[in-house]
Amino acid sequence: MPRVDAKTVEHVARLARLSLSAEERELFARQLEDILAWAESLQALDVSEVPPMAHPLAPEWREDSPREALPRDRVLEAAPDAAEGLFRVPRVIGG
């Protein structure tokens, strides 16, 4: 079973786009290790011949045809920052 430390949590938090405090990283490392240790029972099962189950049902796709979308002005009203019919974000490209 993998050793989970604050560094592991920091890496995973970066993947998840989560800023964590040092205390949170320590706490989650300890708790994640506890949870994984307890989930270790799964590693003992022979499931090499068992197919994975992602979903209980096969989805029933509808025709991919244009439908009325949500009204743009109402959607933008819900945004934290919008201008000229667009979502505004901080500068993305360096400069």
Next chain:
Amino acid sequence: MSALFEASAAEIRRRVAGREVSCEEVVRAHLERIAAVEAKVGAFLLTAPERALARARSLDRALATGMAAPPLAGVPVAIKDVLHVDGLPTTCGSRILESYRPLFTATAVARLEANGAVVLGKTNMDEFAMGSSTEHSAYQPTRNPWDPGRVPGGSSGGSAAAVAARLAPIALGSDTGGSIRQPAALCGVVGLKPTYGRVSRYGLVAFASSLDQVGPFTRTVEDTALVASVVCGHDPSDATSATAPVPRFEEAVRQPVDGLKVGVPRRFLEKGVEAGTMARFEAALGALTASGALLTDVELPSLPHAVATYYLVATAEASSNLARYDGVRYGLRAGDPADLLSLYGDTRDRGFGPEVKRRIILGTFALSAGYYDAYYLRAQRVRTLIRRDFERAFAGCDAVATPTTPTPAFRFGEKTADPLQMYLEDIFTVPANLAGLPGLSVPCGLVDGLPVGLQLLGRPFEEATLLRLGAAYQRASGHHLLQPSLSLTATSPRDSGSAAARSPCRCS
């Protein structure tokens, strides 16, 4: 005749259809009940009295001009704050959606409203439905109406407590790993998690998309059937919504249960069930056999792995689903970050509570390079084993019975320090979500004054069998007629300095 706020949905509909009462009178009776006792319970994050009264009056006008009474005419309903209702905020119990207002109504809610039900408000829940006690709500605690020092269960704790405290005859919740059945059991009401795909997830805030299912809380199984007939059915807006025909559940509940076989996984129940809860479960099995059902032993050998499997699959899906809370399109945006990465990180750090962060970390870990095969993929394979266990069991029985929970309601703070203890609370409920099966929890008596539940699991799309058994059990037992005294003394369930305790009920 009982007070209006004590009436079942079926009785309300009967009295409205017979013009004995108006929808407005029914709604007013419930709003008065809420005004009288809600402060002791904390079931609602938001009540919408003006909206409810306007809807009731509009129904009354339609009825006066000759409209036939719809199946839920004038029936008040409480909606878990994970489902969108156009015109009301959806917080999902989270700060990240504190000021969010949805642009449409969830299909399940729209079906209730189209059939005469009147929305009273939005109920409290664990943040993003992650929890088994409603203690992870960012806004307030909800107290168990049977004991103010104890949790109502979760994550749909507000909906369960609202129905138990007679604030609403019916409520909607969502169940990803037991979030309807567990609080129903701990609050002494009926809770149904339909088969995966039975009820549309359109307008339900996603937690784990292959496990989430919407379902009702009621006080009688007859009412469960009434609500299920309305909310179940195909919805083109949800690609995972099933096209299976929906039977008339109201007729199923009247059928006898003679000869129905109920499987009991004795070996699985040998350990970990508190003695009083086990005694109530055995008594419930006795009542079922007295009603004509037959008992048989079943083996479900993979079930001891269900909780671990669930917490890997559910958190992996959650980490993906919750990526959408990025501070760009809706919801909270933190501060004035210099670049896009800090905008994401700061927003999510401030907007999410500790349990949500913990699960995002666990789920992201299980999906990350180097660990995907050993954790996420392996859990998906064990998920297949669990489903196969049930397929084998259902070859020899019509339903599987277990206690809904290992113990009655626990105290505030008892399980928050150790997440694993909280997760183990779900041992009997997560298997149904992993396998996609329907599950019903019916009150089966009190242990030291606290309710516990009998859980019945069925074959996919055979909710009718569960409702038949549940209704027969209620005719035989009468446990559902027990009421919490609500002599709730307002002891603070947690540190009164917490953010949750400071947040008052918002009213629109």
